[in-house]
Amino acid sequence: xxxxxxxKTGRESAEAAETEFQAxxxxxxxxxxxxxxxxxxxxxxxxxxxxxxxxxITSKRAQLTVNQKLTSKAALAAxxxxxxxxxxxxxxxxxVGFDFALEQTPLSSSPASFLLDGMELQSRIWNVRxxxxxxxxxxxxxxLLIPLGGMLSPQLASMLRQTPLPDDGVWSSGPxxxxxxxxxxxxxxxxxxxxxxxMVIDDTCLDCHRNLREHVDVSLHETEVFAExxxxxxxxxxxxxPQIVNRDNGLCVDCHADPDxxxxxxxxxxxxxxxxxQAAHPEFRVSLLTAQGPGGAHGWATERVRRGEGEIAEASxxxxxxxxxxxxxxxxxxxxxxxxxxxxxxxxxxxxxxxxPITMDQHCRSCHTLNFDVFEPDIExxxxxxxxxxxxxxxxxxxEFTDPVLRQQRAATKPRRVPGKREGLAxxxxxxxxxxxxxxxxxxxxxxxxxxxxxCHEVMDTGLADISDRWFVQPVKIIDDWYPKSxxxxxxxxxxxxxxxxxxxxxxxxxxxxxASDVLIPGQDNCLTCHSQDKGFxxxxxxxxxxxHQSDGTRSILARGELEQ
Numbered sequence: 001x002x003x004x005x006x007x008k009t010g011r012e013s014a015e016a017a018e019t020e021f022q023a024x025x026x027x028x029x030x031x032x033x034x035x036x037x038x039x040x041x042x043x044x045x046x047x048x049x050x051x052x053x054x055x056x057i058t059s060k061r062a063q064l065t066v067n068q069k070l071t072s073k074a075a076l077a078a079x080x081x082x083x084x085x086x087x088x089x090x091x092x093x094x095x096v097g098f099d100f101a102l103e104q105t106p107l108s109s110s111p112a113s114f115l116l117d118g119m120e121l122q123s124r125i126w127n128v129r130x131x132x133x134x135x136x137x138x139x140x141x142x143x144l145l146i147p148l149g150g151m152l153s154p155q156l157a158s159m160l161r162q163t164p165l166p167d168d169g170v171w172s173s174g175p176x177x178x179x180x181x182x183x184x185x186x187x188x189x190x191x192x193x194x195x196x197x198x199m200v201i202d203d204t205c206l207d208c209h210r211n212l213r214e215h216v217d218v219s220l221h222e223t224e225v226f227a228e229x230x231x232x233x234x235x236x237x238x239x240x241x242p243q244i245v246n247r248d249n250g251l252c253v254d255c256h257a258d259p260d261x262x263x264x265x266x267x268x269x270x271x272x273x274x275x276x277x278q279a280a281h282p283e284f285r286v287s288l289l290t291a292q293g294p295g296g297a298h299g300w301a302t303e304r305v306r307r308g309e310g311e312i313a314e315a316s317x318x319x320x321x322x323x324x325x326x327x328x329x330x331x332x333x334x335x336x337x338x339x340x341x342x343x344x345x346x347x348x349x350x351x352x353x354x355x356x357p358i359t360m361d362q363h364c365r366s367c368h369t370l371n372f373d374v375f376e377p378d379i380e381x382x383x384x385x386x387x388x389x390x391x392x393x394x395x396x397x398x399x400e401f402t403d404p405v406l407r408q409q410r411a412a413t414k415p416r417r418v419p420g421k422r423e424g425l426a427x428x429x430x431x432x433x434x435x436x437x438x439x440x441x442x443x444x445x446x447x448x449x450x451x452x453x454x455x456c457h458e459v460m461d462t463g464l465a466d467i468s469d470r471w472f473v474q475p476v477k478i479i480d481d482w483y484p485k486s487x488x489x490x491x492x493x494x495x496x497x498x499x500x501x502x503x504x505x506x507x508x509x510x511x512x513x514x515x516a517s518d519v520l521i522p523g524q525d526n527c528l529t530c531h532s533q534d535k536g537f538x539x540x541x542x543x544x545x546x547x548x549h550q551s552d553g554t555r556s557i558l559a560r561g562e563l564e565q
Contacts, residue, residue, distance in 0.1 A: 001049065002026075004094065004101040004250075005036065015233060016103070018250050024048070026100065029062060029085065041085030047076065047100065055091075055100060057082060083107065095250065096257045096274040134309075142166050174238035205231040206557050213553035223559060224265040234548060245543060249275070252542040269431045276542075277534045283307045284486075284524050288314065289479050300477055307524070313517040317474035322510040322520075334366040342504045351485075352491040354480060360384070368456065372443055374415040374424055375400070381447075386473050393443050394467070398436030401428055422446040441467055448473070482521040486545045 003021040018194075021035055027038040029044025043062030050056040052064045055076040057066065065083040066074040076082075081090040087104050094101040143166050150157030150167050159168035178187055185191045192200045206212075214226070234246045256273045271282025285304040292298035305312050325331045328339035345363045347356040359381045360368075370380040372393065379396060382388045400406050411427040422443065428435030448471040449461065458474040496503050505511060505520045533539045553559075 001099040002097060003047075004098045005104055006092070006101065007104045010176040015230075018248055020098075020270070028089075029060075032062075034342050035129060038085035038087065045082075048347065049099070050075070054264050054389075097280070153400055166277075174240050175242045176237060177244035178366050179241045179244060180237070199230075200232055202231050202556075204237075206560065210555075210557050212551050212556045213551065214556055214559045215548050215550055216553055218554045218559050220264055220266050226265055252546070258366055273542075275533045276528070276540060276545075277532050278525075278528055282526065283309075285482060286312055286482050286519060286521060287479060287484055288312065288519075289344065289477050291477070292358060295472065295474055296366045298478060302479075312519050314519055315477070316476055316478050316516060317478045318478070318516050319456050319458065320516040322518075327509050331367070342501050342508075342510070348490055352489050353487060357480065358478070364456075371421075372447065373397075373400075374418055374421055375410055375413060375426075377418070384473070387468060389447075390440075390444060394437060396440040397443070401435035401439070402432030413518070415502040420451065422450075437467075444471070482519075487547060488545070 001022070001024065003023070003026045005019050005021070006016040007019070008016050023035055025046055025048035026036065027044055027110040028041075029038055030041040031044045034044045039210050041062065044059050044060050045062055045064055046060065047055060048058075053420050057064070057074055057076050059072040062084060064071060065081055066076075067082070074082075077093050078091050081088060083089075086107055088107055090103045091106075092103050092455045094099050112534070146160065147166050150160045157167060180186065192204055194201070194204055212536045217224075234251055235244050236246050237244065256270070258468075259269045259272060262269065273282065283306055285306045288301045288303050288305055290303050292301055325340055331340055332338065333340060333344065345358055349356055358364075365383075370383060371377045372381055373379060373396065376396075381392055387517075400410055414426070417423065424443070425435070428438065429500055430438070444467055448459045453459060453473060460472045460474065462470055464470050464474060493507075494500055494503055507526055508520045510520055513520055528535075529538045530538045549556075
């Protein structure tokens, strides 16, 4: 069962630090076996399910007050409260994913009163006043003078940290995160804490972090919904270990568990999320590019499609099969003669998540040469510009047949037949201009209708007479981020045991892909095999895959009204 204890933090805020526990029952107290340790508490109390949604609390050698009545056993329901160990616990409605939840607050009386255990100072040799002064001097010496000496002397401070004596840690809130260990911040508390004894306000954070973006676009969501979302709600400083990002799933689930309640103008709401499991997390949505107008004349639109809700396909206008290129009997590495590997074409970027673009010059030209005239095999067509390719063919062949010397050499030469290439005219009876244009037209028909450009590209025959307008090569557009709303670390996954290509194949089944339209990006079921929270093998939290500061969110300084829009 899953238990949640929410401990109120701050004096003027409703914020709370939440701690999750998983056990058959919840035990609180000072006993060494207690699940929740309460320092100084005598005995312990145990909370367990009695039947159905009914809960029972039982005292073990402890003084327990339930709903202002002293007892050793009682039933608990939402709204009940009990006092134990100097704290007041109230039973609250359990959030989604939890079976039982408590809210913990200190008692208004002295938190150390329960430790006295009925001891009367009047019965002691020392009177109360004298003992109080002695204790005050001891406390000042231990917790003020000695640590102050360490503050004034770095050598003494270093020595004190190695002894049981109090050091500067008694008044230090803890170290700063590495990102804040900079000049102007690490040595000046007031750089962030503008008002003494007040929590850091958002305006102070935004003085430096001006370009951060919010979780949402405020044109789609009411800004009032996020009025209580402080920077400090998710970013906690002075923690041990120093980690600036609060990774508590509750911060995300509180809103995303029920998106139907959102005040928003979004056309399509995201699915409900309460955990990363098959039942509690919706299937991933893949981003696909769609051409706006013929050949993307009006740009390309990104459409996010949820997997499992219909067939998905990539419309890149590229003809390519992974099956052929990974078959050593059909394709070999130009240098070594070995079979191509995943990293033969796919190079990971420095961010560890995305890959460098595939280009003709870097990845394809070594095998797919663009030479077009068997009489001059060193001359190649320009790539990526249809008009330049047409002009290059016409200019080349007109030159060949217009220059008497070149024309005579061409007629006298019988080139070697090259597989996969058209056998060009050796001689022509017309004028050089006519012969050159005729030969260019034949080569263009070969490139755009038979084999050549059409081997890898989608080509449309317009039927027009002019060679410059006869064909249209559809532009290649490959999406560079299939899941823009998530984060993924390829480096950590490539470190798994086994051959690197085998690791790639566990997620991307490239060796059996026979169409360029295949979407080889894995879905949720692939990730859940290792990262499902109900399996506990390698569970991930929300911020492990999702960033709060979305790239398409509104700039924080604008969302919070710091500048005029």
